[in-house]
Amino acid sequence: MINICIMARNLFKESFKTILRNDLRVINEADLADEMQGDLGAEGVDAAQAEFESQLADDVNSIDPNKYNREEQRLQAHLKQRAQENNELLSQWVATIDDFTSFVNDPNRDDSIKNIIERAMPGSVLEKIKKAEARRLTRVSTEAAALSQALKSYIGGVQTGEQ
Numbered sequence: 001m002i003n004i005c006i007m008a009r010n011l012f013k014e015s016f017k018t019i020l021r022n023d024l025r026v027i028n029e030a031d032l033a034d035e036m037q038g039d040l041g042a043e044g045v046d047a048a049q050a051e052f053e054s055q056l057a058d059d060v061n062s063i064d065p066n067k068y069n070r071e072e073q074r075l076q077a078h079l080k081q082r083a084q085e086n087n088e089l090l091s092q093w094v095a096t097i098d099d100f101t102s103f104v105n106d107p108n109r110d111d112s113i114k115n116i117i118e119r120a121m122p123g124s125v126l127e128k129i130k131k132a133e134a135r136r137l138t139r140v141s142t143e144a145a146a147l148s149q150a151l152k153s154y155i156g157g158v159q160t161g162e163q
Contacts, residue, residue, distance in 0.1 A: 087155050087156060090151055090152075090154055090155045091155060093151055094148050094151050094152055094155070097144050097145075097147055097148040097151070098145075098148050100144055101141050101144045101145045101148065104137055104140060104141040104144070105137060105138060105141035113137055114134075114137060114138075114141075117129055117130040117134070117137075118130070
């Protein structure tokens with residue numbers, strides 16, 4: 001018998017909670033409406049509504065469109081300046097990465113790592129580096145060049161949407 005009561009309680013628990021919540025919501029809304037009617041009266045509610053609508057109309061009529069235009073222009077100028085600063089920063093990054101790529105793997109540069117290890121004397125440390133790390137140096141240079149190209153595409157807001 002106790003098991004049947006427990007099963008019935010579990011079975012109807014959520015339904016009972018839902019019905020109770022709905023009843024309490026209806027009671028609370030009715031009490032609130034009665035309180036408003038009691039505090040203001042029927043004429044008071046209409047007067048309050050009319051006052052609210054007149055304040056709303058006054059607020060709408062007092063909007064200065066030039067104020068918003070000036071604010072928008074100021075914001076656009078700020079965004080343009082920020083985009084220019086970002087482009088300058090990206091340009092510096094690209095130049096640094098390009099210098100690094102040239103330092104590692106530029107065949108026309110006498111002091112590039114690639115040219116130095118290519119001219120390494122047999123049996124020297126540089127020759128060992130040439131044998132062990134030549135592919136890695138090429139890969140690092142290639143990745144740096146790819147990063148440089150990717151960053152160049154962001155300059156001017158091509159991928160970011162900035163102008």
